[in-house]
Amino acid sequence: MRFFDSHVHMVSRTTDDYQRMAAAGVAALIEPSFWQGQPRTEPGSFKDYFNSLIGFERFRASQFGIKHYCTIGLNPKEANNEKLADAVMELLPLYICKEGVVGIGEIGFDDQTAMEEKYLRIQALMALEADLPIQIHTPHRDKKTGTIRTMDVLEDVGCDPAKVIIDHNNEETVKAVLDRGYWAAFTIYPHTKLGNERMVEIMREYGSERIVVDSSADWGISDPLAVPKTAALLREHGVSLEKIEQVTYYNPLTAYGQSGQVQESDWEDTEGIDPTALFAGNTLLRGGQDIKEAMGGDLIIR
Template identity: 30%
Template sequence: MIDSHIHSDTRPYEDFENMAMYLDCAITLAHDPLKPYSMDVIRAHFDRIIYNEIERANKNGLKLFVCLGIHPRMIPPDVNYNMLREYLKRGIKYNKKNINKNEKYIVGVGEIGLEKCTREEIEVFEEQLIIAQELNLPAVVHTPRRNKKETTKTILEVINSLGLHKDTEKHMIIEHCTKETVPMIYDTNMNMGLTVQPSKLTPMDAVKIVKEYGGERFLLNSDSSSAPSNILGVPKTVLKMKINGVDSNIIKMISHNNAKNIFRLDV
């Protein structure tokens, strides 16, 4: 099983060990842990994820991969896209440096997206989508708790307006989907993240969505963070799916194969 969306820097050592008992790996993403006074804060956040979190997880038996990006709640006043681009390239070089060990760390751009749909958020989102396409990396797109349906509509409009390569959509994950937003995304080529978290979906909510739509293009995650979270949200949802008669091939798709293929993971 793969938890395709966590924020490991908010979790204690003990969580890694517990997750490692059930998961093949997890993907940790950039978020908004500090007030973004400048790009230096962003850089420090990225450094922590790459050079601290991977080691913390590995010491406790959890294989961890990384997505980097500027979260819509973490936009600094001196936002610098070239710096972000170079930082991602530096991360990709870090992948290549470790290639002899079969290790790959930077696997995507994220968590990016919209929170309040301001002009600034939209510009930063657009630039990061372009960077993801340039670097041939998947993009993980945040949708907020409030005004989710309206914001998801705006996100889809922004993506469509950029005229990105047709294959780019296949490597996008629209996160924190609900029964209201899945129909909006299902007819595109984009993927849908199902977040099992106390304030988002319950395991049974995810079961109902998968029973209606199947497993193609869905990914399971816990979004484990500083918010109320269940670090075992993915394995608990898999168990609920088994109990409720979801086909084993569909379960494997949404809990492992789709994430493995989209992020090109060796697990």
């Protein structure tokens, strides 16, 4: 069993995390551009950050047999500093067509200000220009309104919902997102976002079509094994292997594969760490006990 974590901020994680992810079967991942816990004050900080996403972090991941992709963009939190945001808009064209850049992201709303909308529009247009998927961050506060407003803006700009992955969904947003034709991603992140027992229920109701599970692990208390753990938990609850593979591997691959910058052959031909060698066949999902041990005892993320 292999996993594709389509949202994880590896610059904030250690090599121990890379080792555990590789051992748990994470074959590939996407690192979205985001803020770093505190606002940046200079455009050059963005340039060096983007350089690390297309450079050193890619290399670091490769040391563990994991293929690293990224999305490039100005996150909504930092979109409220207009002078800085304008400078970042000048930088983005240097990066968005690069090899391994699978989308513009993560962009969207935070406080839902006019300034945030301005840069969401500019970046959505850039995605159209470069023919790239868009990775959307939905706000923590007033999430439902912000999610719908995001879709309104994207459609106004002319984006195709089939090329947009809306992330950090919950029970309140999922229906509208799927109904309007978008990919709905769910971040399994302890305390502040979504626990994986809730994910089991969501899949019972909505199935697996256009649904994506990711970790969004970052500099906060989060879990880089959220995707394999959720896969194992789904299996324990009797969800079919096929559906599990869809939400943890094939759906993100198809959604971001529209960039032309990621395909399964990228890692099939490389000698990554083979999770089946560590977990003997498909025991990752079939032998719950072994997995619990490998994952540190508990599959449930609350």
